[in-house]
Amino acid sequence: MKKLNSLGWVIGLCLSAFAILVIALLFFFQTVLLEPMYEYNQVQTVKTVSNAVSESIGASDLDDVIYEATSQTDTCVRVFRSNEYVTTDQTGPSENVGCLLYRMPLNEIGEYIVKAEESEDQTHLAVTSERRDPSAKNRLKNIIYTRVMDTDFGKAAVMVYSNISSVSAASRTLASQLLYIGMIMILFICLLTYVLYRVIARPLVQINRNAKTLPQGEYTEDPKTNRYREAQELNQTLNTAAEDIRKADRAKRDLIANVSHDLRTPLTMISGYGEMMLDLPDEKTDENIHVIVDEAHRLTTLVNDLLDLSRMQENKVSLNMEIFDIAEMIRRETRKYEGYAQQEGCTIEVHTDEHAWVSGDISRMEQVVNNFLSNALNYGAGGGKIIVRQTHHDGYVRTEVRDFGEGIAPEDIRNIWDRYYKVDKTHVRASGGSGSGLAIVKEILELHHAKYGVSSQLHEGSTFWFELEEQKI
Numbered sequence: 001m002k003k004l005n006s007l008g009w010v011i012g013l014c015l016s017a018f019a020i021l022v023i024a025l026l027f028f029f030q031t032v033l034l035e036p037m038y039e040y041n042q043v044q045t046v047k048t049v050s051n052a053v054s055e056s057i058g059a060s061d062l063d064d065v066i067y068e069a070t071s072q073t074d075t076c077v078r079v080f081r082s083n084e085y086v087t088t089d090q091t092g093p094s095e096n097v098g099c100l101l102y103r104m105p106l107n108e109i110g111e112y113i114v115k116a117e118e119s120e121d122q123t124h125l126a127v128t129s130e131r132r133d134p135s136a137k138n139r140l141k142n143i144i145y146t147r148v149m150d151t152d153f154g155k156a157a158v159m160v161y162s163n164i165s166s167v168s169a170a171s172r173t174l175a176s177q178l179l180y181i182g183m184i185m186i187l188f189i190c191l192l193t194y195v196l197y198r199v200i201a202r203p204l205v206q207i208n209r210n211a212k213t214l215p216q217g218e219y220t221e222d223p224k225t226n227r228y229r230e231a232q233e234l235n236q237t238l239n240t241a242a243e244d245i246r247k248a249d250r251a252k253r254d255l256i257a258n259v260s261h262d263l264r265t266p267l268t269m270i271s272g273y274g275e276m277m278l279d280l281p282d283e284k285t286d287e288n289i290h291v292i293v294d295e296a297h298r299l300t301t302l303v304n305d306l307l308d309l310s311r312m313q314e315n316k317v318s319l320n321m322e323i324f325d326i327a328e329m330i331r332r333e334t335r336k337y338e339g340y341a342q343q344e345g346c347t348i349e350v351h352t353d354e355h356a357w358v359s360g361d362i363s364r365m366e367q368v369v370n371n372f373l374s375n376a377l378n379y380g381a382g383g384g385k386i387i388v389r390q391t392h393h394d395g396y397v398r399t400e401v402r403d404f405g406e407g408i409a410p411e412d413i414r415n416i417w418d419r420y421y422k423v424d425k426t427h428v429r430a431s432g433g434s435g436s437g438l439a440i441v442k443e444i445l446e447l448h449h450a451k452y453g454v455s456s457q458l459h460e461g462s463t464f465w466f467e468l469e470e471q472k473i
């Protein structure tokens, strides 16, 4: 199996990856992209100012418009109308630098205007770089945006200027700050990993350790691991699994013990009678041969029932569904037991409708009724009476077999439907009983989607019942 990392490692790695991503993004935006983005924003500002001034080029409040636009944006403007400049504001974006447009020789200004005139959209953007003094590391970037246009009073030009002092110093500061941020983040991640490990991973590690004994059906829940809902649910699931494993283990042992016991009895009889007949020729009587045949039948029934149950549990049995009269079937099946009941000093009362139609596999439903009846006689004949009743209610046909015998203790009730469960391990099984009776009944009724159950009181008797949907014909 591939060796996987522990949860603590995974949490640590994920958090580190997240921190590296955040720092990389910060670094990229704050150092690499800072200057281009700043420059882009400044160019957009310069264009906006130029548009505002151009729109008011013929207006009498042009000076106010220029004042308004430049004072808010750290730009300066120079306007030419018919080769004559008309603006009054000569302060530049940075007071100490002043407005380049007013320091620039007119022939240079003329060059910018010509470039704008030659361009398709009548504008020209120049971004030039200048070193303020030879020793300074920082360069100053000048942005000059020139726009020419035709107006009612001839040609006009609007020039807007702004500058960007290099942000390399700022980005160096930011880079060193990032270093500190990185170190703080590493510390923070170590702390967070530890906290998350304690809160999330530790209970899981502990549960995992405790679950190592699960194959033996043992699980000791540590209450300290119930720190959050999922861990609590996991504990509950493991507890149930341990319980189920114990139950399955017990059932397996019971099954082996009971099956071997039930196989041994007829086998002993068969081999005993066989040997006796071999040794003593006088004993070769029909009666003894009958014993051997009966016991062989019993073995066949036992093995068939076990196979049947396995096939049903693996869903390998298909039902022969038909609509039949269950009232008639109950009367017919009960009649078979009357002789045996009389021998046991017991009477069977039958209460059914004239007809009651249901849908099902008739031979399988006979198996169910037979099992309830033989169990009632086997465990309840002592009560002197068995009542078999068929009733109707809410679109269902209910069949119940009631006895007044020994009953079943509440702690045994939910287990009696299990394969090979016996309440009283020493109870002599009725002839033909395979010990899988109720387990087979349960499978049959579930295949029919029938409701079924038992109510019982110790020493007062039991009522086994099932309900099938009523069919109208």
Ligand code: ADP
Binding pocket: 371, 375, 376, 378, 379, 380, 403, 405, 406, 407, 408, 416, 420, 421, 422, 423, 424, 429, 433, 434, 435, 436, 437, 438, 439, 462
């Ligand atoms: P078997 O009867 O062969 O043991 P079943 O599966 O038919 O197997 O029954 C399982 C167990 O349920 C029985 O061993 C018995 O302990 C209990 N049981 C079934 N029916 C009754 C009943 N009518 N009264 C009391 N106990 C019963």
